Amino acid sequence: MTTLPIPVIQIDFLTARKWLPVTLSLSRMLQRLLVEMSGTDSSKAVTLNFKDPNYSSECGGFHPVEIRLERTAANIWQLSYITDFAYFGRHYPELEKEIDFNFSTGIGYQAYVGDHPLNHFSGLYRLWEANFRSYLTDNLYQITIHWD
Known part of the structure; x- marks a missing residue:
């Protein structure tokens, strides 16, 4: 019986760590997800969406999160951004960006605070x-992965 080799996905978190204390634990969790739901070898980027199906403006819950990784010319994935969404508005609440860690631009965003250099966050x-790693460990999210 022939077994297929397990794909190796390298994520460069050293670049992201120039701005924020991104952990090896998060890197390993994302690597595991990407291997489980692997895309094509020609993919240049991947967007991971984490959603709590019960999250609503009325009842609360765990905020949706989007994480994007982009492949470098050296075939290594780099963290592009992490965005956390929440409902805003009293009468007609809308899902909007609450926190954004943009590693591509070096700019961070927090609702009611605005944009600042990423290392300020x-x-x-x-x-x-x-919190996010804890929610992943507890399987609180439905996860979808989009390969570009």
Whole structure:
């Protein structure tokens, strides 16, 4: 019986760590997801969407998250951005960007705070990532992956 080799997906988090304390634990979680739901060898980017199917403006829940990775010429994936969404508005709530860590531009965003250099969000990022990894471990999200 012939077994297929397990695809190797390298994620470069050192570049992202220039701005924020991205952990090896998050890197491993994302690598595992990408291997489980692997795309094509020609993919130049991948967007991972994490959604709590019960999240609503009325009941709350776990915020939707989008993470994008882009492939470099050296065939290594780099973190492009992490965006956390939440409902805003009282009478007609809309799902909007609440937190954005944009590693491509070096700019971070937080609702009611605005845009600032990414390294200004170090404390917020630590808290956000710890919570996100916990939610992933507890299987609280439905995950979809889009290969570009």
